[in-house]
Amino acid sequence: MGDILVGTASWTDRTLLDSGWYPQTADTPEKRLAYYARQFPLVEVDATYYSPPAEATARLWAERTPAGFTFNIKAFSLLTGHPTRVSALYKDLRPETDKKNIYPDDLPAQAYEEVWSRFLSALDPLVEAGRLGALLFQFPPWFTIKRDNKQYLLEVAKRCAPLRPAYEFRHASWFDGANADETLAFLREHRLPYVCVDMPQGHRSSVPPVLAATADLAVVRFHGHSDKWTSKDIHEKFGYHYSKRELADWAPKLRELADEAGQTHVLMNNCYRDYAQTNAKTLAGLLGAD
Numbered sequence: 552m553g554d555i556l557v558g559t560a561s562w563t564d565r566t567l568l569d570s571g572w573y574p575q576t577a578d579t580p581e582k583r584l585a586y587y588a589r590q591f592p593l594v595e596v597d598a599t600y601y602s603p604p605a606e607a608t609a610r611l612w613a614e615r616t617p618a619g620f621t622f623n624i625k626a627f628s629l630l631t632g633h634p635t636r637v638s639a640l641y642k643d644l645r646p647e648t649d650k651k652n653i654y655p656d657d658l659p660a661q662a663y664e665e666v667w668s669r670f671l672s673a674l675d676p677l678v679e680a681g682r683l684g685a686l687l688f689q690f691p692p693w694f695t696i697k698r699d700n701k702q703y704l705l706e707v708a709k710r711c712a713p714l715r716p717a718y719e720f721r722h723a724s725w726f727d728g729a730n731a732d733e734t735l736a737f738l739r740e741h742r743l744p745y746v747c748v749d750m751p752q753g754h755r756s757s758v759p760p761v762l763a764a765t766a767d768l769a770v771v772r773f774h775g776h777s778d779k780w781t782s783k784d785i786h787e788k789f790g791y792h793y794s795k796r797e798l799a800d801w802a803p804k805l806r807e808l809a810d811e812a813g814q815t816h817v818l819m820n821n822c823y824r825d826y827a828q829t830n831a832k833t834l835a836g837l838l839g840a841d
């Protein structure tokens with residue numbers, strides 16, 4: 552069985568800080584990250600989706616964590632085709648527009664290329680320290696299975712090389728009937744890591760919990776099963792605490808997945824109070840993971 556790393560999709564959420572999970576002595580960002588890194592070997596940085604990272608920040612992350620710790624970085628929204636706040640762009644690349652949100656086509660080609668370049672180069676300190684895991688590309692619900700979108704997956708892999716993008720889909724077409732085999736075969740052919748998800752079903756963005764390794768890295772993200780999945784309140788959307796029984800049911804499936812991959816990253820994204828941290832600790836125990 553390949554290595555399994557278990558962690559969470561945040562260590563700075565406001566409700567987590569209010570929950571009492573951190574000891575009182577962890578009263579600065581530096582101390583909180585150091586404490587988190589003693590509990591888990593892996594974390595996903597979600598803030599980079601909303602605003603591209605600064606190289607200085609990435610350097611601090613590397614300096615504040617021990618050897619062997621891994622950061623997965625969520626790709627900036629513009630790079631996955633999500634609406635992106637103009638104010639989130641680098642100041643010198645912001646277009647003159649009355650729009651609050653823009654898409655890739657709203658930028659000149661040169662500016663779009665510069666966003667890619669700056670996003671990736673800002674991660675250099677993590678690469679140099681051996682702390683960078685995967686780049687999470689979570690695509691929007693309108694990113695359906697079609698030729699152009701498959702080509703974009705290849706384009707992303709080429710742009711990121713030698714870094715490793717991992718792909719999370721939010722449209723059921725990728726796994727509708729025979730499309731499931733087509734999707735997994737395409738990813739395997741090009742050795743593109745696929746992100747398996749556990750999430751509420753019956754919504755436009757719902758993808759079934761298909762567990763498969765399509766490369767030497769497998770990623771699984773647990774979003775919970777909140778009955779308020781469509782809420783604009785992110786804490787209502789992800790405020791779900793898994794029972795030990797639910798996690799115990801997942802453990803053998805995750806071990807089986809790890810048999811197919813060299814390394815498996817398991818991330819709890821039910822980020823409300825200490826839900827993700829306590830669930831991750833329980834799951835790591837069930838898996839016998841570090």
